[in-house]
Amino acid sequence: MPISTSLTRRELLKAIGLTAGATAMYHAMTALGHAQESPFPGPPVLSPAKPGARVLILGAGLAGLLAAYELRKSGYEVEILEYQNRPGGRNWTLRNGDVYTELGGATQKIAFAEGNYFNPGPWRIPHHHRAVLHYCKALGVPLEAFNQFNHNAYLHSTEAFGGKPQRLREVWSDMQGNLTELLAKAVNENQMDLPMGADERDQLLQALQGWGLLDADYRYRSSLHTAVRRGYDQMPGGGRVGPPTPGPLLDLHDLLHPTVWQRLNSQLVYNAQPTMFQPVGGMDQISRGFMRALPDLPVRYNARVTRIDQTERQVSVTYEDTQDGKATQVSADWCICTLPLTVLGQMPVQASQAMLSAIRAVPYSSYTKVALEFRRRFWEEDDAIYGGTSVTNQEIELISYPSDRFMSDGPAVLLSAYTTGVKGSLNLTRMTPEERIEAALSQGEKIHPQYRKEYLSGASVAWHRVPWMLGCRARWTEDKRQMHYKTLATLDGRIALAGDHVSYMPGWMEGALLSSLDAITQLHQRAQEA
Amino acid sequence: MPISTSLTRRELLKAIGLTAGATAMYHAMTALGHAQESPFPGPPVLSPAKPGARVLILGAGLAGLLAAYELRKSGYEVEILEYQNRPGGRNWTLRNGDVYTELGGATQKIAFAEGNYFNPGPWRIPHHHRAVLHYCKALGVPLEAFNQFNHNAYLHSTEAFGGKPQRLREVWSDMQGNLTELLAKAVNENQMDLPMGADERDQLLQALQGWGLLDADYRYRSSLHTAVRRGYDQMPGGGRVGPPTPGPLLDLHDLLHPTVWQRLNSQLVYNAQPTMFQPVGGMDQISRGFMRALPDLPVRYNARVTRIDQTERQVSVTYEDTQDGKATQVSADWCICTLPLTVLGQMPVQASQAMLSAIRAVPYSSYTKVALEFRRRFWEEDDAIYGGTSVTNQEIELISYPSDRFMSDGPAVLLSAYTTGVKGSLNLTRMTPEERIEAALSQGEKIHPQYRKEYLSGASVAWHRVPWMLGCRARWTEDKRQMHYKTLATLDGRIALAGDHVSYMPGWMEGALLSSLDAITQLHQRAQEA
CATH class of the missing domain: 1.20.1440.240 (de novo design (two linked rop proteins))
Incomplete structure (x- = not known):
């Protein structure tokens, strides 16, 4: 059933429900089929902004870039303050020559072959993330299929099948x-x-x-x-x-072990179902696409925001230049703040008490990723695994095989750990980058004995040690949603918060975009009334 | 577990079995894991052919082209006789401007947009078809992922869910x-x-x-x-x-209807599991790749073979030029015959009685495919279906969405019927091409109401009406295998049969290649002994 009908299904059902009652509505639901409602209604159509209206955007991640992109179209003057020396935030790709220093001081210099890359943040786009797909098309970002579930990949459990990996099929x-x-x-x-x-x-x-x-x-x-x-x-x-x-069949005794069906289940979720996508050449092609579409956008890089003030007439933001330590204050009519709550919660912010409580209420998950580059695609050549994911009950949790350049010669990079479990993630976080690589190698070789022989180099990102994030994604609970979500998502004076943390899909780029769209909608409405 | 070990698993198990008995072998099997044995051990390494040894190959489909490719490498003189005016056989792609006349005289001129195509024969390559993948790489044929199973595609049954399509997930x-x-x-x-x-x-x-x-x-x-x-x-x-x-959940009563689980099961088979592949631009890129690698290969096109004779010293093949009707006889030392059994069974062939019985024993399936071109990718834009397959209990059986150029603008082609059921296929076969398109439209619009509005043009191939095939693929039964398979697969005097019909995977290109490899191995061995 098509999603786009002139009257939305939801509207129609509501009308039927109001006029004919719940039973009629249920029958109508059945008759209409159960097309999902997409929360992305298309890009916003904003009326022209008031001349000279100025918006200060904090953070040049996807939420910030999208806000700049749409607000500019409507005529706002926008400026972005960004802590790093590059745009994109977690929309981030590491390639040969890149240097990354984590909290604690450990510095990694990436040494991958030309064309190889590692996405420490988001790495795949579900087909139902309509906003991401829309903007990729609008920005001319080429996408290719990303294969997550591959029946021919392995399931490994130290607790079943004698520790021997088995094909998922x-x-x-x-x-x-x-x-x-x-x-x-x-x-x-x-x-x-x-x-x-x-x-x-x-x-x-x-x-x-x-x-x-x-x-x-x-x-x-x-x-x-x-x-x-x-x-x-x-x-x-x-x-x-x-x-x-x-x-021979596998043994029922082994199949029933929790580590087996838990890991299998993890691959069968809606967020991982085909067809998924990835930008050709690395996830940061999306932020690069935004930057291409915003050619003379004023972005102040190396700007660490230290406080946010507002009056009834304007917002003032103080930042420190991370190169020379100099403090500067800038003002604007409005502010879209996409800073992670981990960072925002540590500075003075002039906002309602409810907002300040909300900002401090939500902890962040500490995920860790390790990428290893190997001499050849042994998983394809020896194991007939083309893309997809092997899963294990070890701390690395999974091995994800590249979905691009199948059957090519030369080195390739595996996502060799994506650790989301609390214990494993803390464990990997406290390790040095070298120790993380060793952990990924020693766990991964239980699945691929070729690991040691073919290994070339590696890189890791432990999100709790990322200076500008201090965590990976907001960890909402049901209680905290009830108490704080609406506050966080509602314009507070002249400040609107945006980012995946202001969504029901933390950690997903779609959440960042949808939240940003709602933030600019609120801001624009209030600005037009003002 | 890697497939390529110095001693193959099979050899190792055999050795253990011989020395230590069945129980030890079973334990060893368990310990080694159950890596599948690929029937493709890599390309053949043939010793140099005797100078001047000549092989006549009948049919320029994949089995014939592969035989020419490998035999030439070893020094044989090869020549191909081909009924059509093009190489490839069922490795066939129809594009804009192509003209195809079926038995009965109906002629279709394809009118698709530039870049669009329809594969009437094979259309996808499972990841475990190692021979096809090997030769695609060797021949420089670029492959891309082909998505067959897509959870977001539809399951439609006229017998369940009130006839309304439901998402496969x-x-x-x-x-x-x-x-x-x-x-x-x-x-x-x-x-x-x-x-x-x-x-x-x-x-x-x-x-x-x-x-x-x-x-x-x-x-x-x-x-x-x-x-x-x-x-x-x-x-x-x-x-x-x-x-x-x-x-709301679907009703158990509906789920239990045979049309529901049967169609769902059809998508969950090993031959359809990810990652599958397709050549970029159409399946005939594989035969084109072989032709590129055989630049001055003598192929006599428009050559209808009418009889095959052999003596102890040579093979003689008579063919008729389909343009001028002129009969010619050519001779060679050996013959690799890849003609379909439907065609071969109708001409005089000098071979053993057992071989002649085998040739006439196996009937062919009559599959039909219909492809429709539409103005836009409504399945992507409206339904969020990117590649994959919707299934139905109607005669069209399925709708397959393109796995290439996702999210592009302009017309695109759907495989709008792939009818393998006997009744449906006969039904579509006796229709005119126009009637087949109407059938595909009227059944398809039950799944996609956009069909009529977006339709541009269509094409169909009913394999029983293909002049050079008279069917789609050999329909082996257990009994016929027992009685005839070994005979068919064994060199008969100076003639070796090859093609997917001489395999356990009729209809698959892998079967054609594997059978051809075995045919040339037999031929070469005999030729060296002679």
Whole structure:
């Protein structure tokens, strides 16, 4: 069903609900199908700004750049203050020659082959992140498919299968087959009360047989029938070869271990379902696209914001030049502040008490990523894995294979750790960059024995040690949402907050863009009234 | 586990089996992991051919072209006879301006926009088709990812959901959730004998809860918990929006309908699992790649083979020029015959009685494909479907969305029918090309109401009406394999058959290549002995 109808489904349902009651509305919902509502209605159409209206934007990440882009179109004068010496924020790509110094002083100089890169921040775009896709197209940022779920990648658990990695297709197929067989057994032996009649019971059994690839006796067996889904031992061939043969099934005991289904589940979520995208050449192509579209945008780099004041007529922001330590105050009519709450919470801000509480209420997650460059694409050449993700219960959590330049020769980079668990992440954060690489190597070689032999160099970003972030993403809880979210998302005097932390999808670029769109909408509305 | 080890796993297991018996072998299998054996050991390394040895190749499809490529490398003189006026056979792409006349006389002139194309034959390359991938790389044929399974595409059944298309992710997630809930119910209420102890019973319940996204009461419910897999009604947003909301679940009654799980299953097979590939620009780039690598290859086009004779010393093939009707006989030392059995079975062939029986034993499937070009990518713009496949129980069976040039403007082509069912395929085969387009439109618009409005032009290929094929692919049965396969795959005097019909994967290019490799291996061995 198309998403774009003249009357939105939501509006139509509301109208039906108001006039004909809930039952009619439910029937209408069923009749209309359940097209999802996208929270991105298209780019904002702002009326012309008041002449000379000035907006100061704090932070040149995606939320800040989008605000500059849309506000300028409507005629605002905008200026950005940015702590770093580059735009993009977490929309960030490390390449050969880049230098990065983390809190604590450790400095890494990236030594990857030409064309190779590492996205320490966002690294993929779900197909339902309509705002990101819209702006990539508008800005001329070429996208390519990003493959997250690959049935041929590995699932590894130190607690199952004797610690030997298994292909995801075998784990998934055998899980589905075994559980379906158990249910068919219960149904066939009349061991359960079913919420259905005899006709439907037969249909259920037929469905179980099909869904689980069960045999005539409702058993999930090693056979050419199940091999069609889980893969073969001896593959089908040509010429004078024997018939293909199935491999042995995995053990139910192993499949039921929590580390197995938890890691498999992590790959089956809506946010990881195909088709995902990535910008060709690195995620920072998006911020570069914005910068191309804002050719003479005044951005003050190396500007560390130290306080934010406002009166009824204007906003004043004080910043310190990180090169010479000089403090400067700039003023504007309005301010869009995209600084992370970790940073914003540590400076004086003139805002409502509710806003100040909200800013200090939300802690940040501490994720860590490690990227390793290898001499050749052994995962493709030896293991037939093209893109996608192997998962493990070790601290590295996953290995993500490149979705670009398949089958090419020469070095390639693997995302070799994406550690989101608290314990693992803290552990990796306190390590030196060299120790992180060693951890990624020693855990990764349990999945790919080729690791040591083919290793060239590596890089890591532990987000708690990133000077301008002090964390990776806002960690909202249900309670904190209730208490603080609305405040954080609402224009406070002349200051609007924006960024992925002001969204229901922290850590995603889509959240940053959607929150920014709402912030400029509020700001513009108030500015026109003023 | 890497496939390439110095001693192959199979050899190692055999050695263990011989020395230590079956149990030891089984344990070794478990310890080694179950890496699949690829039937492609790499390109053949042939010793130099005898000077002047000549091979006549019948058919310039992939099997014929590969034979020419490898035999030439070893020093054979090769010549190809080809019925059509172009190389490639079913490795075939139709583009703007191409003209195709089917049996019965109907002629189609393709009128697609520049860059658009339709592959009537093979259209995707599984990652485990190692021979195809190897030769694409060797021949410099650029590949890109082909997306077959897309959770956001539709499942449509005239027998379920009131005929309204549903997103595959919702169907799949709700199927998994509902069946898991049923099993959890049986386990929880102690309604079944489990093949496990109490400890494992708890682990099973925990796994069911995780695998099915069941709630604390082991129920699969509409909730934000299940929305993480199946998608939302109101998507997560940013700024002043409410929290995301889940949509209503699909009805178990509908999910159990055979048309539902059958069509879903069809997308979950090993041959369709990511990452698949396609050549950039159309499947015929592979045959073009072979032709580039064989610059002065003598190919006699428009040559209809009418008989094949052999003596102990040579092979003689008679062909008729399809332009002037003139018959010619050519001779060579050896012959590789890749003609489809449908064609080969209708001419005099001098071969063993067993071979002649085998040639006539195997019928061919009659598949039909329809491609429609539309004004714009409404499936992307309106439905957020980027590549992948929608499925239906109608005769068109599926709609496949392009995996290239995502988000581009201008017309694009959908594979709008791929009919493999006997009834549907015969039905479409007896239609005129115009009627096939109308069938694809009227069935397709049940899934995409935009169809009529955006339609530009179409093309179809019904394989039973293809003059040089008379069918799509060999339809082997277990019995026929037993009786005839080995004969067909074995050099008969001086003639070796090759093609996907001489493989365990009819219809796949990999089968054609593997069979051809075995044919030239046999031929070379015999030629060296002779």
